[in-house]
Amino acid sequence: MEDVSPLLSSLLLSLLVTEWIKVAAGTCIIPDKDQIDLSDHNLTGVPSNLPQNTQYLDISFNSISTLTSEGLAGLSALCIFKMTNCGLTSILPTAFQGNPRLEELDLSFNALSTIPEIQGLPKLRLLDLSENLYESFTLGQTFQNLQSLSSISLGGPRTSHLGKSDLKPLISSPLRELTLRAGAELTYFDTDFLGYLSELKALTLQINFCQMPKLFRDILFDLQTTGVDTLIIEKFLPEFCDVSANLTDDLRNVGKLRHLTFENSWCSSSDFSQAFVNLIQSPLQTLSFRNCTYVQDTPAGLVILSVPDFSKIEIVDLSFNPIKLPDHKKVNWPPHLRNLSLSGNLLGNALFDHLSPHFLSLNLTQTDITSLNTEALHHMKDLKELSLGSNAIRELPPDLALPALEELHLDRNSINTLKPESFRGLPKLKKFNGGHNPFVCDCNLYCYHAFISYSEKDAEWVQSELVHQLEVANLHLCIHERDFVPGEWVIDNIINSVESSYKTVFVLSQSFVQSEWCNYELFFAQHRAIDIQEDSLLFVLLEPIPPDSLSRKFQRLRYFLRQQTYLQWPDEEPKRRLFWASLTAMLRTADRSVVLRQVAEDIADLCHDVTESAEHT
Structure with a gap:
């Protein structure tokens, strides 16, 4: 066989290092034979005859009100446990003492009236207790022993109070990701936790800021003295919120934040336009608006004309929004904007007239494209990833030339034939997804x-x-x-x-x-x-x-x-x-x-x- 050892050894070394990091990070790597999925099986308790070598167990969508120490006692190798949507009302403190290797625990969407004590889990990394029925974020002292915890999700529809010391038991945990979800009747939210969770890097908040604009400003201000660089805000404003103060003015001063995402929120087109103008003047690198609902209070609706050159934003995600592109003026994207997602916006073939030759990654999934404009794509010499799934594209043109493209997604289109010549202009292609097409x-x-x-x-x-x-x-x-x-x-x-x-x-x-x-x-x-x-x-x-x-x-x-x-x-x-x-x-x-x-x-x-x-x- 041909001698490919220099290239292979280089690639293998890189992959070996990646694999080592993955294992060292504690990620569970579980063979199929040790995975058990009993979700939606009409269970009323944890089965007593589970194999002792079970490493993955999912018993979600059953009717189990109490979790005792006997339920999981024999599963000493258990690494991932999911028990969501079971109507769970109580968990004994000793419920997990027989599972010292447990790394991921998901107890979300249950009926817990208090945050349960969690004992005997020295390796626990991921914990989800969100969407339960407790009213405060108060954690018990047993959380001090979770010395491997890196991610936790808390809160639910009835959670209305975050006290100054509610999260203090996590002060010595290596917590990097925190998700807090508050109910509609939020009465108090103390931001002191941002000071004592010193290793925190990513914060997700599902909070209604409509009647609490000062809280939003306080959070942005307090974030400036932390190491948090990623903020995700879900349901930022409820439908038809009468904002007493322009919250978007505060978005110019986001401190050390580099990645900001708004998800599942309501907004008027004028508020969005102002928010976008303010955000692109910030030091953000990634800006995302995902699945937002807009009320059009401006004649043109949501129209993107340009991103200033002085902006530092490298990634923009505008997925699933009613974005419009101007008819008679090309959008001016700055050279440092390298990744753009317009998925879920029905822009049609005209969007090819608004692309930047500097893009490295472009997501045009579900944008109502029917054919590829190869002349416009020819200018994208640096493009490495192109997603065109869920459109109505009928063919991959033979003159397509993207010399740097490594990944191409054309799944869920109307393509019935793939010809070899269509790939000759893609010399570096590594990954191609053409699934769910009507191939003949x-x-x-x-x-x-x-x-x-x-x-x-x-x-x-x-x-x-x-x-x-x-x-x-x-x-x-x-x-x-x-x-x-x-x-x-x-x-x-x-x-x-x-x-x-x-x-x-x-x-x-x-x-x-x-x-x-x-x-x-x-x-x-x-x-x-x-x-x-x-x-x-x-x-x-x-x-x-x-x-x-x-x-x-x-x-x-x-x-x-x-x-x-x-x-x-x-x-x-x-x-x-x-x-x-x-x-x-x-x-x-x-x-x-x-x-x-x-x-x-x-x-x-x-x-x-x-x-x-x-x-x-």
């Missing part, structure tokens, strides 16, 4: 990832090893004994199978060389590869075949074997895992550079084994 299988769209050519004497290996491994990886294979059409000539079946397959995989052995049918399949596949000018042939060497032992009719095969452009079936078990990862990746793409990257990604989980094997040899 013809000569331009392959029905199979690969047609497998092999000798009958190698059928056992092909069925038990090759077919099993590749189809588990969701590859669609064509096998003559299973997929040839009964009643048709064998030659016609071979021709149709090769032409309707993206690749042809030849399982080479001495038996293959001696098979007349295999010879014909190789002959036809070679000529097809020459005709379409694409490398559509893959060779798997099942046993050693010296190139000089082949006759002249195998001249092309002799060339491939001499050049070592094949995969050899290894004897050692660890190397077989690498073999499957390589073959799977090669069947997923034709571009060689993409093949190598995909190989690295597919074998990321093998890095540890490969490294250990190398050290022992």
Whole structure:
């Protein structure tokens, strides 16, 4: 096989470091066999016969009012536990003492009248107690022992009071993310917690600021002395709020905030326009308005004309808003704005006239696009990610040229054919999503990832090893004994199978060389590869075949074997895992550079084994 070790080793090192960080951060990595989902099973209690090695358990949407220490006592390996929407009213303090490895606990959307004591969970990182029926945010002293807690969600429809010391038990926790949800009758909200939660980085607030504009100003002011750089505000204003003071004026002074999001809020078009003007004059890097409801009190509605050059904003998310773009004037996006999302705004094909050549990421999902303006896209030389899902696009044009594009999403459109020439202008493409399109299988769209050519004497290996491994990886294979059409000539079946397959995989052995049918399949596949000018042939060497032992009719095969452009079936078990990862990746793409990257990604989980094997040899 070709020597790709310099590139692979670099990629593998990068992926290995990423994987190590993921494990070190405490993320639960759980095999399917240790995951149990019993949600919506009419349960009235935690089943007593659960396997002791259960690591993931979901019993949501059942009728369980009390959680005792007996319920989870035998699950010492439990890492993630979800129990939402169960009508839970009480939790005994000892309920989790048998689960010392628990890292994620979700008890949201229940009927808890007080925040329960949580004991015996030294590794707990994520805790969600939101959308329950308690009236204050007061935490018990047992929360002092949650020394690994990095994220907590609190509050609900009846929560009306946040006292000065309510969150004090978290003072020594490494808390980085905090979500607070208050009811409509909020009476008191002390912001002192921003001072003693020293490691806090992200704050999410679901609070009605309509009648409490001073509270909003206080929060913005207090945030300036903290390390919080991310603020998400949900339901900022209720419908038809008569704002007594212009809250948006305070948005110019957001202190150290770098990422600000408004979600599921009501706003007039004039308030939004003023908020946008104020925010783009702030030091924000990311600004998001998601799924907001607007009342049009200005003739033009919500219209974006420009973002000033002095703004520092790099990311703008305006998803699912009734945004309009000007008809006779192009939107002026500053060069430092690199990521834009306009998803969920029905802007149509005209939006291509308002794109910036400086964008790195562009989300145009569900924007009523029917065709791609390739002339406008040609100017986007730096674009790396393009999302065009849920539109009415009928084809991927052959003259599409985006030299830096690495990720393309075209799912849920009206595309029925994908042609190879449409991808030639995308040399760096790594990921393509074309799912949920009305594809028609013809000569331009392959029905199979690969047609497998092999000798009958190698059928056992092909069925038990090759077919099993590749189809588990969701590859669609064509096998003559299973997929040839009964009643048709064998030659016609071979021709149709090769032409309707993206690749042809030849399982080479001495038996293959001696098979007349295999010879014909190789002959036809070679000529097809020459005709379409694409490398559509893959060779798997099942046993050693010296190139000089082949006759002249195998001249092309002799060339491939001499050049070592094949995969050899290894004897050692660890190397077989690498073999499957390589073959799977090669069947997923034709571009060689993409093949190598995909190989690295597919074998990321093998890095540890490969490294250990190398050290022992």
